[in-house]
Amino acid sequence: MVLITGGERSGKSSFALQLALRLGKSRAFIATAEPIDEEMQNRIEVHKRERAGLFDTFEEPVNVTAILRETASYDVCVFECVTTWLANIMYRKIDVRQAIADFLSSLNGNEIIVTNEVGMGVVPADADTRQYVEELGRLNIKLAEVADEAYFIVSGIPMRIK
Secondary structure: OEEEEEOOOOOHHHHHHHHHHHHOOOEEEEEOOOOOOHHHHHHHHHHHHHHOOOOEEEEOOOOOHHHHHHHHHOOEEEEEOHHHHHHHHHHOOOOHHHHHHHHHHHOOOOEEEEOOOOOOOOOOOOHHHHHHHHHHHHHHHHHHHHOOEEEEEEOOEEEEOO
């Protein structure tokens, strides 16, 4: 399993796609974003064009465990992204600890998991955002522990950190 982290718009997605193209012929892509506004709709369309039929795409904002089991037979599966998935979980008031435990137990080892490093800025002003940052930080730590490789992307430059 490969973990890719970094800031917003740092080049994580492009790096994940390039890596997946090198790692396997049968490729899955799990997309967790929802087209909630025009800007997000545009971002989703850009990402779909980048994949250009090179991946079997599964769109699911919340219930990803069944899809992770389904993608176990693929050479590689890009999970885009933990940051959005966790926000979807928390927005819906789903039990975060249980959702994370289910997610972690569903990993197959063929994943390239994309996440954001959100804990490098100021402490968020409100409790909900602080909880989100803390939950994501803890989840990223768990993912890094089980990852075979981990990369931190800065300004489009991947740095291998594990």
